[in-house]
Amino acid sequence: MSGPNSPGFTTLALHVAAGAHDSGPAVARLEERIAALEGGVAGIATASGQAALHLAVATLAGAGDHVVAAHTPRPDAHALLAHGLRRQGIATTFVDPRDPAAWQAAIRPETRLFVGDALGHAVLDIPAVAAVAHAHDLPLLVDATLATPYLLRPFDHGADLVVHGAGFLAGQQGATGGLLVDGGTFDWHAAHARTGRYADLCEPDPRFDGRVFAEESTVGAFALRAREAGLSDFGAAIGTHAAGVMLQGLETLGLRMDRHVAGARLVAATLAAHPAVARVDYPDLDTHPDHALARRLLPRGCGAVVPFALHGGPAAADRFLDALTVFGRTDGTGGARSGATRDGADTVRLFIGLEDTDDLQADLGRALKLAQKGA
Amino acid sequence: MLFTVNGATAYAYIGTGTPAPDRPAIVFIHGAQNDHAVWTAQARRFAAQGHRVLAVDLPGHGRSAGPALATVEQMAAWLLDLLDAAGVQRAALAGHSMGSLIALEAAFQAPARVLGLALLGSTWPMKVSDALLETARTDEAAAIDMVTLWSHAGIAPAAPGTPPGFWVPGAARRLMQRLSQLNPAQLFHTDFVACNTYANGGNAAAAVAAAAIACPTLFVQGRRDVMTPPRSAQALVAAIPHARVASIDCGHSLMTERPDDVCAALQEFVRRLN
Numbered sequence: 001m002s003g004p005n006s007p008g009f010t011t012l013a014l015h016v017a018a019g020a021h022d023s024g025p026a027v028a029r030l031e032e033r034i035a036a037l038e039g040g041v042a043g044i045a046t047a048s049g050q051a052a053l054h055l056a057v058a059t060l061a062g063a064g065d066h067v068v069a070a071h072t073p074r075p076d077a078h079a080l081l082a083h084g085l086r087r088q089g090i091a092t093t094f095v096d097p098r099d100p101a102a103w104q105a106a107i108r109p110e111t112r113l114f115v116g117d118a119l120g121h122a123v124l125d126i127p128a129v130a131a132v133a134h135a136h137d138l139p140l141l142v143d144a145t146l147a148t149p150y151l152l153r154p155f156d157h158g159a160d161l162v163v164h165g166a167g168f169l170a171g172q173q174g175a176t177g178g179l180l181v182d183g184g185t186f187d188w189h190a191a192h193a194r195t196g197r198y199a200d201l202c203e204p205d206p207r208f209d210g211r212v213f214a215e216e217s218t219v220g221a222f223a224l225r226a227r228e229a230g231l232s233d234f235g236a237a238i239g240t241h242a243a244g245v246m247l248q249g250l251e252t253l254g255l256r257m258d259r260h261v262a263g264a265r266l267v268a269a270t271l272a273a274h275p276a277v278a279r280v281d282y283p284d285l286d287t288h289p290d291h292a293l294a295r296r297l298l299p300r301g302c303g304a305v306v307p308f309a310l311h312g313g314p315a316a317a318d319r320f321l322d323a324l325t326v327f328g329r330t331d332g333t334g335g336a337r338s339g340a341t342r343d344g345a346d347t348v349r350l351f352i353g354l355e356d357t358d359d360l361q362a363d364l365g366r367a368l369k370l371a372q373k374g375a
Numbered sequence: 376m377l378f379t380v381n382g383a384t385a386y387a388y389i390g391t392g393t394p395a396p397d398r399p400a401i402v403f404i405h406g407a408q409n410d411h412a413v414w415t416a417q418a419r420r421f422a423a424q425g426h427r428v429l430a431v432d433l434p435g436h437g438r439s440a441g442p443a444l445a446t447v448e449q450m451a452a453w454l455l456d457l458l459d460a461a462g463v464q465r466a467a468l469a470g471h472s473m474g475s476l477i478a479l480e481a482a483f484q485a486p487a488r489v490l491g492l493a494l495l496g497s498t499w500p501m502k503v504s505d506a507l508l509e510t511a512r513t514d515e516a517a518a519i520d521m522v523t524l525w526s527h528a529g530i531a532p533a534a535p536g537t538p539p540g541f542w543v544p545g546a547a548r549r550l551m552q553r554l555s556q557l558n559p560a561q562l563f564h565t566d567f568v569a570c571n572t573y574a575n576g577g578n579a580a581a582a583v584a585a586a587a588i589a590c591p592t593l594f595v596q597g598r599r600d601v602m603t604p605p606r607s608a609q610a611l612v613a614a615i616p617h618a619r620v621a622s623i624d625c626g627h628s629l630m631t632e633r634p635d636d637v638c639a640a641l642q643e644f645v646r647r648l649n
Contacts, residue, residue, distance in 0.1 A: 028536075
C-alpha cells in the first residue's frame with residue numbers, strides 16, 4: 001500500500017493490519033481505515049458517494065466559484081456538477097480528461113478544484129492532470145469508486161482528495177455510503193497566500209470562534225473543515241450499520257477485486273474477438289488508447305466495468321440486453337452479481353461480478369448471437 | 376500569529392480564547408522535522424481555558440523562516456528571544472523529543488523565565504543511531520518512513536484517532552513530508568545532529584534539580600516509545616529528583632496518539648504551578 005514500508009502496509013488491502021482496533025464506533029474506524037488504505041491523513045464517511053463528492057466541492061467552493069471536471073464522470077456525479085451545484089451558484093466546465101491543455105484552458109480566477117473519475121471510458125492521467133492543477137494552486141479530486149484503493153493509489157500519483165461510493169468497498173451492490181479522503185498533500189496555506197482562494201481554510205472563521213483550520217492542522221485542514229462545517233451543515237452522515245457493512249467488506253476487498261478483474265479481462269478479450277462487437281473500452285486491452293497509462297497507474301487491473309459497442313446500432317444493443325440471463329439488468333456495481341445496462345445509443349456497459357466466468361462467457365456468447373440474428 | 380525574532384519571521388499557533396491574567400502562559404515546542412501542529416490538541420484546550428499559549432514553529436520548520444538552527448543551545452536562545460518578541464516574561468515550557476531538550480536548555484539559560492518544565496518523549500543523551508542519521512542525510516523520504524513507523528505504538532492504531540477520522544501515523548508522515556517540501560535543506564539531518572550532539576543536558580538537569588521549588592518538572596513517557604524509550608531516560612529522570620513521571624500507553628508521538636491523556640497530565644501539572 002501507499003503507506004510507510006512496513007509489514008502491515010503490504011497486506012492492509014487484503015486483511016486488516018494486525019493490531020487494528022476492532023471495537024469502538026464503526027464510523028470512526030471506517031474513516032480511519034480508508035485513510036490508511038489510501039495512505040492519506042483523514043477520512044470522512046458520508047451517506048453516499050454523491051454526498052462525499054458534494055461535501056468535497058461544498059467545502060472548497062461557494063456561489064460564484066468554479067470547478068473543472070472531466071466530462072466522463074458517473075451519470076450521478078455529472079448531474080450533481082452540471083445541474084445540482086450549478087443551481088447553488090457553482091459552475092462546472094467539463095473537459096476532455098485526456099487533454100491537459102483543455103484542463104489548463106478551463107481554469108478561471110474563481111476555479112477552486114479539479115474533479116476527475118479515475119476509471120471509466122478513459123483512465124485519468126492523474127500525474128499529468130495533477131501537474132496542471134498544482135501549477136495553478138488547485139487541488140485534484142479523484143473519484144476512485146471503480147478503482148478502489150486496491151487497484152489504484154491516487155495520492156501516490158498526485159491526487160489530493162479521493163471519493164468512493166460504497167459498492168466495491170462493501171462488496172454489495174445495494175450498499176449505501178461514501179467516503180471522502182484527505183490526502184494531506186495539498187498546501188492550502190501556500191496556495192491561499194498566492195491566490196486568496198482558500199479563505200475558509202486559511203483565515204479566522206467567525207463561525208468557529210476565529211479558528212484557522214490550516215493552522216490547527218498543517219496537513220489535514222481540509223478534513224477538519226469538511227467535518228466541522230460541511231458534514232454538520234448538510235447532514236449527509238453515514239449510519240452505523242452502513243459503516244459496519246463497509247468495514248466488513250474491506251477485509252475481503254483484495255480477494256474480490258482480483259476476481260472481478262480476472263473476470264473482466266476474460267470478458268473483454270472475448271468481446272474484442274467477437275465479430276458482433278464494434279469496440280471494447282476496457283483499458284486492459286492493448287488496443288485501448290489508455291493501455292500504457294493503465295499499466296502504469298493500475299498494475300493490478302482496470303476494474304470490473306467493461307463498456308463495449310455492438311454492430312447493428314441501438315436495436316442490436318436492445319436485443320443483446322434482452323437475451324442475457326446470467327447478467328442482471330442493473331447499473332449497480334460492486335456486488336457479486338454481474339449486470340448490463342445501456343450506456344449511450346449503441347454502447348452497453350457490463351459490470352463483471354464474482355460468478356463463474358464460464359457462465360458469464362456462455363451468457364454473453366448466446367446474447368451476442370441473438371443480437372446478430374435479428375439484424 | 377507571526378512575530379519577528381532576530382529580524383526573521385517566526386510563527387506560533389496561539390489558539391482561540393481570551394487569556395486570563397492569573398493563568399500561566401504555556402509554550403509548546405515540537406521535535407525534529409515537526410511543526411506546531413503536533414501540539415494542536417493540547418494548545419487549543421489550554422488556550423480555551425484562558426492560558427496564553429504559544430505553540431512555536433522552530434526556525435526552518437513550517438511557517439518560521441529558515442535556516443534551521445544547528446544546536447539545541449541556539450534553539451533555546453531563539454525560544455527566549457521569541458518570548459521577548461511575544462511579550463511573555465515567564466512561561467511553562469512543554470517540549471517533545473528534541474523540543475524537550477530545548478525546554479531543558481532554556482531553563483538552564485534563563486531559569487527566572489521558566490515556571491515549569493514538561494518533558495515529553497525525552498531522554499538525555501538523545502543519541503540518534505548512525506543508520507538513521509545517515510538515512511536522514513542521504514534519503515530523507517526513507518528516514519521519514521522509518522520514523523513514522525518507530526514513533527507510533529502501531530501503524531494501525533489500537534483506538535480511534537483524534538480529531539475523528541484522522542489516521543495518526545499517516546498524518547505524522549505527511550507532516551514530515553510537508554516540512555521536507557517547505558525546507559529541502561536536509562532539515563531532518565540538521566535536527567538529528569542537534570539532538571545527537573547536545574552536550575549540556577547534564578548541567579541543565581543539575582541546574583533544574585537545584586531550582587527544585589522554582590522549576591517543577593514533569594516527564595510524560597510513552598510506555599511503548601522506541602525512539603526515546605522510558606528506560607533510556609532513567610539517568611535524566613534521576614538527575615531531577617523532584618520531577619514527577621506520568622506514563623501513557625503509547626509510542627513516541629504522545630500528543631497525537633493519546634491527545635486526551637497528554638492533556639490530562641499537562642493540566643494536572645499546570646494546576647499545581649499556581
